[in-house]
Amino acid sequence: MSAMNRKLIQNLAETLCKQVKHFDKAEAECLIRQFSGLLGEQAERRAAHGLDRVRFRNILHNTFGMTDDVMMDRVFRVFDKDNDTYVSVKEWVEGLSVFLRGTLDEKIKFCFDVYDLNGDGYISREEMIQMLKDSLIRQPVEEDPDEGIKDVVDIALKKMDYDHDGKVSYSDFEKTVIDENLLLEAFGNCLPDAKRILLFEQHAFREPHEH
Amino acid sequence: MSAMNRKLIQNLAETLCKQVKHFDKAEAECLIRQFSGLLGEQAERRAAHGLDRVRFRNILHNTFGMTDDVMMDRVFRVFDKDNDTYVSVKEWVEGLSVFLRGTLDEKIKFCFDVYDLNGDGYISREEMIQMLKDSLIRQPVEEDPDEGIKDVVDIALKKMDYDHDGKVSYSDFEKTVIDENLLLEAFGNCLPDAKRILLFEQHAFREPHEH
Numbered sequence: 001m002s003a004m005n006r007k008l009i010q011n012l013a014e015t016l017c018k019q020v021k022h023f024d025k026a027e028a029e030c031l032i033r034q035f036s037g038l039l040g041e042q043a044e045r046r047a048a049h050g051l052d053r054v055r056f057r058n059i060l061h062n063t064f065g066m067t068d069d070v071m072m073d074r075v076f077r078v079f080d081k082d083n084d085t086y087v088s089v090k091e092w093v094e095g096l097s098v099f100l101r102g103t104l105d106e107k108i109k110f111c112f113d114v115y116d117l118n119g120d121g122y123i124s125r126e127e128m129i130q131m132l133k134d135s136l137i138r139q140p141v142e143e144d145p146d147e148g149i150k151d152v153v154d155i156a157l158k159k160m161d162y163d164h165d166g167k168v169s170y171s172d173f174e175k176t177v178i179d180e181n182l183l184l185e186a187f188g189n190c191l192p193d194a195k196r197i198l199l200f201e202q203h204a205f206r207e208p209h210e211h
Numbered sequence: 212m213s214a215m216n217r218k219l220i221q222n223l224a225e226t227l228c229k230q231v232k233h234f235d236k237a238e239a240e241c242l243i244r245q246f247s248g249l250l251g252e253q254a255e256r257r258a259a260h261g262l263d264r265v266r267f268r269n270i271l272h273n274t275f276g277m278t279d280d281v282m283m284d285r286v287f288r289v290f291d292k293d294n295d296t297y298v299s300v301k302e303w304v305e306g307l308s309v310f311l312r313g314t315l316d317e318k319i320k321f322c323f324d325v326y327d328l329n330g331d332g333y334i335s336r337e338e339m340i341q342m343l344k345d346s347l348i349r350q351p352v353e354e355d356p357d358e359g360i361k362d363v364v365d366i367a368l369k370k371m372d373y374d375h376d377g378k379v380s381y382s383d384f385e386k387t388v389i390d391e392n393l394l395l396e397a398f399g400n401c402l403p404d405a406k407r408i409l410l411f412e413q414h415a416f417r418e419p420h421e422h
Contacts, residue, residue, distance in 0.1 A: 065346070067278075135276070135410055152413045181392070186405040194397040199346055202363045 009033060012089065020093050022101035030205050031096060035089050050086035063200060064099070064192040070131055071188040074114040100197055104177070107184060107191060112173050114190045123168040123187070128153045131187040156186065220244060223300065231304050233312035241416050242307060246300050261297035274411060275310070275403040281342055282399040285325040311408055315388070318395060318402060323384050325401045334379040334398070339364045342398040367397065 013029035023031065038051060038059065051059070056076050060066040066075070079087045079095040087095070098110045113119075117127045129149050160168045160176045160183075168176075177184045185191060192200070224240035234242065249262060249270065262270070267287050271277040277286070290298045290306040298306070309321045324330075328338045340360050371379045371387040371394075379387075388395045396402060403411070 132406065132410070135406060148414065151417060152409055155409060155413055182405045182408075184405070186409060188406055189404055193400055194393045194395070195343065195346060195399055197393075198363055198366060198397060199343070199359075202359065202366055206362060 009036070016090060016093050019090070020097050021106075022097045023093065027205055028093060031093050032089055034204050035092050049084065050088040051092065052086055056087050064196050066189060066192075068134065068188050070134065071114065071190045074117065075190050078110060078113045099192055100201060102191075104181070104184075108174050108177050109170075111177075111184055111187075111190055112170050115173075115187045121170065123173065125153050125157070125167065128156055128187060135188075159183070160186075220247070227301060227304050230301070231308050232317075233308045234304065238416055239304060242304050243300055245415050246303050260295065261299040262303065263297055267298050275407050277400060277403075279345065279399050281345065282325065282401045285328065286401050289321060289324045310403055311412060313402075315392070315395075319385050319388050320381075322388075322395055322398075322401055323381050326384075326398045332381065334384065336364055336368070336378065339367055339398060346399075370394070371397075 009029055009032050012032055013025050016032070017023055017025045017028040020028070035051075038055070053073075053076050056079070057072045060072045060075060066072050076087070077083075079091050081091055081094070082088075098106050102110065112123070115123045115127065115131065117130060132152055133149055157166070157168070159180075160172050162172045162175055163169065220240055220243050223243055224236050227243070228234055228236045228239040231239070246262075249266070264284075264287050267290070268283045271283045271286060277283050287298070288294075290302050292302055292305070293299075309317045313321065323334070326334045326338065326342065328341060343363055344360055368377070368379070370391075371383050373383045373386055374380065
């Protein structure tokens, strides 16, 4: 709270709840207050820009239960829309609107952006391999792990590559997930599960609503 | 493969694919072979009964990426339908049919059974607290954590307890999840995610189909 005064927070909440979906003004205010608290733990110079990568990854890990390094880095990059290496308060609230209350469409867009590692509009074979390889190592493996990965990528492409160009476009991914929702997070967990969402909302929105 | 001969496996596959949904005979055969391999690592006397709790939990952790102790124990209990403290080959294939290819209805039934810790047909406040308390500790906490849990349980009951009897019946849970699919795993991850399913199926079903 020390970083922003009450008036400023109310003003910002007023603006944000109009620009960002799924939160009303009181909720936006709670999220801004919470953000201010999270920033408080960062050195002042950095706090002015927003949450840095390390701090943001800690939140993904501790609060949202994420464990995959590739995914946590990608989620940071997708939250950080202006690509300035900090997640600002607006970027935080925008990201949370998908995390906590996103529609299926919004989540498809989010996951696709996470999985499109180089941002060229396609999930390529190489990108799939990069996202899947860490998980495969934990499988009981009797054979060449690279062979195993290639097979998984082939299966993924068979399910997803509707236009048969050897890579997954946004439209391919959208069709796939609408047909089988479970495939939303096919290449890695990048959204919080229901339990974490419940716990997060309880923590964030309890005050000042109920006191 | 040493534990069962080819003829026996084919015979069992023939029977199981009729009794268990979602797998054809060739797939059932693959799962039986794989089960036989998993058993191979257990001492012979125990292997005769099936997978013991420790071995089964290792599979949940390493292959299906589960981390929550309460959930892993409960998943073991739900797989172990005859309650003899071992998961038999039939119980393994039955459980996997929900894990890998379950319909929403089958998954609702599975998760409810996992969450109904004492098997009395209801998810009670006390059961919710037991399932949620380990996650809450990781939240940034400035206040009494027991208070936080009580609030989360209140929110969960508000969302789920349609008949207002202070606990969640199967029918309450079913209505809740059909209305909002995301709440399927509200009290903890007990089903594998899409990535793990892809990897598992690739590993289990590759042979002898494709070679």
